[in-house]
Amino acid sequence: MSGNFGKGCHLHLIDGSAFIFRAFHALPPLTRKSDGLPVGAVSGFCNMIHKYVEDNAGPDAPTHVAVVFDKGSHTFRNDLYDQYKANRDAMPEDLRPQIPLTREATRAFNIACVEKENYEADDIIATLARQATAAGGRVTIISSDKDLMQLVGNGVEMLDAMKNKRIGVEEVEAKFGVGPDRVIDVQALAGDSVDNIPGAPGIGVKTAALLINDFGDLETLLDRAEEIKQPKRRQTLIEHRAQIELSKKLVTLDADTPLDFTLDDLEVREPDADALLGFLAQMEFRTLTKRIADSLGAEPPVIGDTNPAGANPSAEPDAPANQPFDPEAYECVRDAQALQVWIDRANARGWVAVDTETTGLDEMRCDLVGISLSVEPGQACYIPLAHKTGEGDLFGADALAEGQMPLEQALEMLKPLLQDPAVMKIGQNMKYDAKVLARYGVQVAPIDDTMLMSYAMNAGLHGHSMDTLSERYLEHDPIPIKSLLGSGKSAITFDRVPIDEAVKYAAEDADITLRLAQLFKPQLHRARVTTVYETMERPLVPVLAQMEMHGIKVDRDTLSRMSNAFAQKMAALEAEIHELAGETFNVGSPKQLGEILFDKMGLEGGKRGKTGAYATGADVLEDLAAEGHDLPARVLDWRQLSKLKSTYTDALQDHINPDTGRVHTSYVITGAITGRLSSTDPNLQNIPVRSEEGRRIREAFVAEEGKVLLSLDYSQIELRILAHIARIDALKEAFRQGQDIHAMTASEMFDVPMADMTPEIRRQAKAINFGVIYGISGFGLARNLRIPRSEAQGFIDRYFERFPGIKDYMDATVAFAKEHGYVQTLFGRRIHTPEISAKGPRAGFAKRAAINAPIQGTAADIIRRAMVRLPPVLAGLPAKMLLQVHDELIFEVEEAAADEVSEAVRAVMEGAASPAVHLDVPLVVDAGQGANWAQAH
DNA sequence: GTACTCACG
DNA sequence: GACGTACGTGAGTACG
Numbered sequence: 015m016s017g018n019f020g021k022g023c024h025l026h027l028i029d030g031s032a033f034i035f036r037a038f039h040a041l042p043p044l045t046r047k048s049d050g051l052p053v054g055a056v057s058g059f060c061n062m063i064h065k066y067v068e069d070n071a072g073p074d075a076p077t078h079v080a081v082v083f084d085k086g087s088h089t090f091r092n093d094l095y096d097q098y099k100a101n102r103d104a105m106p107e108d109l110r111p112q113i114p115l116t117r118e119a120t121r122a123f124n125i126a127c128v129e130k131e132n133y134e135a136d137d138i139i140a141t142l143a144r145q146a147t148a149a150g151g152r153v154t155i156i157s158s159d160k161d162l163m164q165l166v167g168n169g170v171e172m173l174d175a176m177k178n179k180r181i182g183v184e185e186v187e188a189k190f191g192v193g194p195d196r197v198i199d200v201q202a203l204a205g206d207s208v209d210n211i212p213g214a215p216g217i218g219v220k221t222a223a224l225l226i227n228d229f230g231d232l233e234t235l236l237d238r239a240e241e242i243k244q245p246k247r248r249q250t251l252i253e254h255r256a257q258i259e260l261s262k263k264l265v266t267l268d269a270d271t272p273l274d275f276t277l278d279d280l281e282v283r284e285p286d287a288d289a290l291l292g293f294l295a296q297m298e299f300r301t302l303t304k305r306i307a308d309s310l311g312a313e314p315p316v317i318g319d320t321n322p323a324g325a326n327p328s329a330e331p332d333a334p335a336n337q338p339f340d341p342e343a344y345e346c347v348r349d350a351q352a353l354q355v356w357i358d359r360a361n362a363r364g365w366v367a368v369d370t371e372t373t374g375l376d377e378m379r380c381d382l383v384g385i386s387l388s389v390e391p392g393q394a395c396y397i398p399l400a401h402k403t404g405e406g407d408l409f410g411a412d413a414l415a416e417g418q419m420p421l422e423q424a425l426e427m428l429k430p431l432l433q434d435p436a437v438m439k440i441g442q443n444m445k446y447d448a449k450v451l452a453r454y455g456v457q458v459a460p461i462d463d464t465m466l467m468s469y470a471m472n473a474g475l476h477g478h479s480m481d482t483l484s485e486r487y488l489e490h491d492p493i494p495i496k497s498l499l500g501s502g503k504s505a506i507t508f509d510r511v512p513i514d515e516a517v518k519y520a521a522e523d524a525d526i527t528l529r530l531a532q533l534f535k536p537q538l539h540r541a542r543v544t545t546v547y548e549t550m551e552r553p554l555v556p557v558l559a560q561m562e563m564h565g566i567k568v569d570r571d572t573l574s575r576m577s578n579a580f581a582q583k584m585a586a587l588e589a590e591i592h593e594l595a596g597e598t599f600n601v602g603s604p605k606q607l608g609e610i611l612f613d614k615m616g617l618e619g620g621k622r623g624k625t626g627a628y629a630t631g632a633d634v635l636e637d638l639a640a641e642g643h644d645l646p647a648r649v650l651d652w653r654q655l656s657k658l659k660s661t662y663t664d665a666l667q668d669h670i671n672p673d674t675g676r677v678h679t680s681y682v683i684t685g686a687i688t689g690r691l692s693s694t695d696p697n698l699q700n701i702p703v704r705s706e707e708g709r710r711i712r713e714a715f716v717a718e719e720g721k722v723l724l725s726l727d728y729s730q731i732e733l734r735i736l737a738h739i740a741r742i743d744a745l746k747e748a749f750r751q752g753q754d755i756h757a758m759t760a761s762e763m764f765d766v767p768m769a770d771m772t773p774e775i776r777r778q779a780k781a782i783n784f785g786v787i788y789g790i791s792g793f794g795l796a797r798n799l800r801i802p803r804s805e806a807q808g809f810i811d812r813y814f815e816r817f818p819g820i821k822d823y824m825d826a827t828v829a830f831a832k833e834h835g836y837v838q839t840l841f842g843r844r845i846h847t848p849e850i851s852a853k854g855p856r857a858g859f860a861k862r863a864a865i866n867a868p869i870q871g872t873a874a875d876i877i878r879r880a881m882v883r884l885p886p887v888l889a890g891l892p893a894k895m896l897l898q899v900h901d902e903l904i905f906e907v908e909e910a911a912a913d914e915v916s917e918a919v920r921a922v923m924e925g926a927a928s929p930a931v932h933l934d935v936p937l938v939v940d941a942g943q944g945a946n947w948a949q950a951h
Numbered sequence: 952g953t954a955c956t957c958a959c960g
Numbered sequence: 961g962a963c964g965t966a967c968g969t970g971a972g973t974a975c976g
Contacts, residue, residue, distance in 0.1 A: 603974055604955055623955085631956065657957055660972055686968055690960085697970045700959035708958075732960090732967095785966060794966030855964050866967040870960090874968095900960040900968090954975085960968080 019078060019277035021150035026076035027139045029157030030083040030127075033062050034116050036176070038109050046298050050834045051540065052108040053297050056115045060294065060302055063123050066156065066175060067285075068309070076154070078146075078280040081120045082138045085129040089137075091264050098264060101210045111540040115297070122293035124285040126275075133271050136161055140267035143170050145277055160189065161209075164197040164267060191223025199232035202262035211264050212257045214250050221247070232262060287312040337392045339490050344521035345395040346513060348417045353397060353424060357431050359389045365438040366431070367394075367528035368458070370447045371520050373507040376695070377449035378563070378671055378678045382421065383509045384516060385428065386524040391532065394521035397424055398513045415513060425454055432458045440464065440531045442480045442523070445555045445683070449563060459556070464527055466551040467534040469684040470543040474836065474846030478684045484526045487533055492526060493519045546843050549930075550878045551683060557881050557895075558681045558691075565676030566698070566896045566904070570667055572714040577663040580655045587652040594645040601652055604630045610645075617643065633797070658702060662711045669696045681898070688867050689843050689874035690900055699899045703951065715947035722912050722943045724893075725950040726919050727902035729938040730755055731873045732787050738934045739840065739868060740823035744816075749935040756780040762816050763809070782813055786820055787869055789862025824865050831864040839871035840931045841879075873901060876937070880926035887922055891915050904947065916941045 019025070037058025044054035063081070070076060091098045105113075120127040128138055139162060143153045147169045155162055158174035163186045166172060172181035179185075186194045190201075203222035205213020217225075225242075229235035236255055242248035251258070287310045294303040295315040307314035347353050360366035367388040374380035381400060388394035399421040402412030431437055433456065441447050444463045451458050468478040476482055484492050498511045498519055508516065538544045592598045595614070599606045608628025612620030617638055620628045632650060639647035669677045677696065685692025693699040701715070702708025717723045733755055737745035748758040757771045760779030766772075778799060785795045790813075796806035814821045831837050831847040838844055845867040849860035877898065884895055884903075892908035893915040903923070907915045923939045944950040 600974080602972095605974075625954065627955085629955090653956080657972080661958065661970095665972080682969095685970090688968060690968065692969055694970065697959085700957090700970065702958060704959080727960095788967040789965095791965055793964070798966070858963090858965055859967095862965075862967065870968060873960095902960085952976095955973085956971100958969100958971085 019146065019149050019151055023077045023146070023151035024074070025142065025146040025151055025153045025277065025280065026070065026079040027142055027153065027155045028066065028079070028081040029135060029139065029155065029159060029162070030081040030116065030120065031135050032157050032159055033059050034113070037062060043108060052112060053115070055109055055112045056119055056297055057299055057302065059116045060119050060299065062175065063119065063125070064302070064306060067123070076282060078277060079282050080126040080128045080142065080280045082135040083117065083127070083129040084135045085131050089132055089134050094263055095260055097210050099209050111542065114536050114540065118293060122290045124283045124289070126280045130271060130273065133268065137268040137271045138273070140165055140269040141271040141273060142277065144269040149277065161265065163189065164194055166194040190219060192226050196226050196231060198262055198266050199226045201265040202232055202258055205261055211261050213261050214254050214258050216250055217247070285310065291315050339522065339525065340392065341518040341522060343392060344517050346517045347395045347397040349419060350423065350427065353419065353427055356387050356395050357427060360387065360431055360437055363389045364436065365389070365440060367440040367524045367531065368432070368447060369441065369520060369523040369527060370450050371508045371516065372450055373509050377446055380450065381509070382450055382454060384520055385424070386520040388521070388524035388528040391529045392525065394525040396517040396520040398516060399424055400509050401511070401513050401516065402509050417513065425456060429456050432456050435460060438462055440527055442527045442530070445559050448555065449559050452559065452563065461552070461555060462531055463552060463555060464530040464534055465684060467538055467547060470547040470551055471534070471537060471541045472846065473844065474687045475848060480523065480526060483530055488526060488529055490526070492522055495519070543842065543844060546841065549882070550841065550843070550875055553882045554683060554878055557885055558683065560885070561895050561897065562678050562680055564894050564896055565671065565674055565678035567675065567716050567718055568666060568670055568677045569714045569716050570670055573663045573667050576710065577659055580659040580663060584652055584655045584659070587648050591645060591648045591652065594648065601649060602656060607649060611638070615645070654705065654707065658708055658711065662702065666696060687845050688871040689839065689878070690870065691898060698897055709948055712948035712951065713946045717906050717945055720909055721906050722909050722945060723947055723950040724905040724907050724912060724916055724941065724943045725902060725947070726916065726923060726939050726941045728873070728877070728923065729940050731876065731901050731937065732869050733783055734933070734935040734937065735869050735872045736787060739872070740819040742817050742819045746934050756783060759783055763812055778809070782809055786813070787866060789824065789865035791858070791862070827865050827868065828861050837864050837867050839868050839875050841872065841875040843871050843875055845871055876926045877901060880923045883922050883926065884919065887918055888915070891918065904950070912943050916943065
């Protein structure tokens with residue numbers, strides 16, 4: 015029985031949506047153990063499908079089968095009648111993420127899975143049933159839905175799978191009082207409260223059947239309504255004729271649903287044991303996996319170490335992940351005609367994966383070398399634009415390689431596509447590509463980013479580089495860039511890579527990105543992080559790109575003068591140190607320093623680290639200095655200067671862009687698992703401020719002539735969040751009243767009236783407050799405060815006693831992490847904690863990280879929200895946002911507008927939690943301004 | 952490439 | 961009872 019559907023064929027059509035709802039409501043809520051994903055309905059669905067398969071293996075087995083689903087909640091019926099199904103409850107939150115999984119389940123069973131936008135499952139069933147009977151076959155609809163009963167007869171019957179009861183013409187007549195062909199007439203009159211079909215008021219199924227049997231059909235009835243004897247009934251039918259006719263349209267199934275497959279595609283297929291068991295194992299259905307493995311005669315896979323957000327590509331035969339990668343399939347686009355084909359395909363699709371190749375990693379300085387595109391898994395192209403021949407000409411400059419489109423022409427063609435609001439541009443780390451293209455006059459939008467999707471779903475589980483994601487989710491190792499560029503001193507730039515090789519590498523990147531996006535996009539919802547991705551990751555890309563491109567002006571002369579001063583002081587210190595040591599050695603070598611201190615000079619307290627070297631950290635040297643030793647004290651001074659000089663006054667000069675005269679950092683959106691950003695090349699989030707000497711480096715960060723730098727920072731944001739999350743009334747009240755929070759803590763803890771507060775007591779309370787945020791331990795606090803451990807523990811005990819909510823929060827957070835494998839911020843960001851149940855010292859680390867993550871992460875979310883809202887607020891003002899330092903934003907503003915901008919930004923920052931979250935504590939923002947960062951802060 | 956140290960929030 | 965700890969980062973230097 016292969017090939018054409020025809021006489022003797024038997025088509026089974028399963029009402030998938032009915033299965034899902036029955037499974038959902040019949041079963042207790044069940045969640046996947048590893049990540050808490052609700053899977054009860056999926057489990058029930060799989061059981062029902064399995065039972066169906068077992069029950070229908072006999073002599074009357076179907077030759078063709080499909081599971082038919084509803085797709086979306088809007089159908090053509092809503093266009094006819096906006097109240098259609100309007101009184102339905104919203105889909106339960108627990109069910110929503112399971113919907114796509116039921117599709118995966120169906121495919122895992124190797125059963126055709128059918129759905130169509132704008133049509134209900136019932137319409138598709140009607141269409142397929144009609145096609146099948148027209149071809150001479152038989153049809154069984156696995157459903158008990160009365161709306162499908164109009165299809166019964168002429169070779170179509172229904173089967174109530176739960177009651178295992180056939181529904182034929184007789185059963186339909188028993189239910190509706192008319193034959194299947196008149197069921198819609200009865201439904202049109204009787205209406206349906208479930209689907210919100212109006213019908214004729216006061217007329218139910220019984221009366222409707224009576225009327226239809228009297229008059230033959232609905233149209234005749236309505237035409238001859240005057241003849242009805244009962245006055246009330248007569249009046250109703252005449253008055254509501256339009257409503258009744260509309261009702262008939264609504265209940266009539268559309269047997270002409272356009273479908274892009276044929277009955278032949280629905281032929282029964284044997285399940286693929288690996289795919290099916292893989293899916294079941296991924297869902298962590300232990301019993302069902304075993305049972306089905308038994309019936310398939312296969313070995314059940316091990317369950318337990320599956321990756322929660324990870325897909326099992328083998329479970330989905332059609333998944334992009336499953337198609338092999340074929341570098342030969344990639345196209346090299348060398349002229350306008352070929353490029354136009356790809357642009358047309360992208361426009362038709364509505365999306366395109368984009369990747370740029372450049373001569374370097376600095377988006378502000380590198381040159382564009384080529385662009386790759388992909389619109390379909392396995393199909394991608396590379397457009398070489400600036401590859402060199404590799405042979406220098408007379409002047410040492412390489413000639414452009416043959417067979418490339420002029421760069422300007424390609425960009426002119428691509429620009430409308432890349433800027434088209436109707437075409438989604440998908441990338442991996444799109445901020446990079448957007449910045450490069452912006453320098454060529456192309457403003458890429460809108461964008462999706464696979465790196466950010468992975469970050470939203472999997473922060474804490476693994477990295478989010480393309481290599482990591484491809485290996486993990488596509489089971490494909492991409493071509494290493496090193497294999498093209500080499501490494502070290504002999505490394506070449508991408509423009510010197512032969513075009514043939516470049517095509518394979520570059521097009522593959524676009525291919526991978528597209529496949530990842532198709533895999534990840536539906537998973538976002540399932541992992542409940544769509545809002546996180548849509549509000550705090552994706553919209554940040556253009557905001558950060560703008561900030562990075564603006565950069566901040568750094569005065570080279572100031573840095574240079576400071577470098578010289580540091581060098582002189584260091585030389586003097588170095589001489590002094592050598593003198594004290596009695597020999598010359600490398601002060602910058604911790605190893606040599608340790609030997610001088612603890613071996614040669616015989617100082618006490620030498621502790622060796624893992625590698626056997628003495629520890630010479632600042633804390634160790636400070637202890638020694640406190641004992642009156644001069645050498646470690648000098649080394650501390652030397653180290654501070656050395657750090658300031660090498661990391662800041664020297665290195666920062668190298669980062670001044672020669673074209674702009676400014677320093678352009680790069681923010682890594684996925685840089686910290688908590689949701690914080692990180693800053694690189696250079697890191698502008700760790701410019702010194704704590705020491706007087708270091709703080710002066712901020713004087714080199716200046717505003718342009720006529721402008722000022724504006725700094726706005728959240729005051730105590732993490733403690734405020736702690737007060738809210740842990741519900742500490744005393745802390746909340748203190749924040750509401752604008753009290754000195756550390757002094758208040760000290761007063762509460764040590765029974766000292768606020769009036770008698772000393773700086774020392776306040777300092778200790780401050781250390782404890784910070785300790786709490788970090789997941790306090792007696793050891794850590796003791797070390798920080800340099801007090802005995804027992805005393806530190808006493809402080810902590812007292813703190814917990816005075817603020818009992820803190821301990822509850824800590825315990826509850828750790829318990830949550832253990833149960834779910836992640837913790838959450840107030841805005842729904844998830845931070846995975848895979849080590850939370852580790853044994854040994856790692857358990858302590860993981861616990862403290864889990865306690866800290868929701869606090870640090872919520873603060874990070876809040877400033878992200880503020881940053882996303884700011885550009886439109888600043889649009890009409892002479893102001894640019896330049897930097898973010900975790901709880902601080904730096905702006906460059908025309909002097910005259912400084913106060914106005916400051917207040918506008920403050921309003922956005924202070925209101926950034928709303929309306930998503932209502933904090934029980936106010937957010938307070940401090941502002942400052944000045945000619946340089948030192949003054950503004 | 953790894954360890955150490957230290958700058959920031 | 962011992963273990964070995966404050967949370968989150970990036971960068972420069974020494975050293976094998």
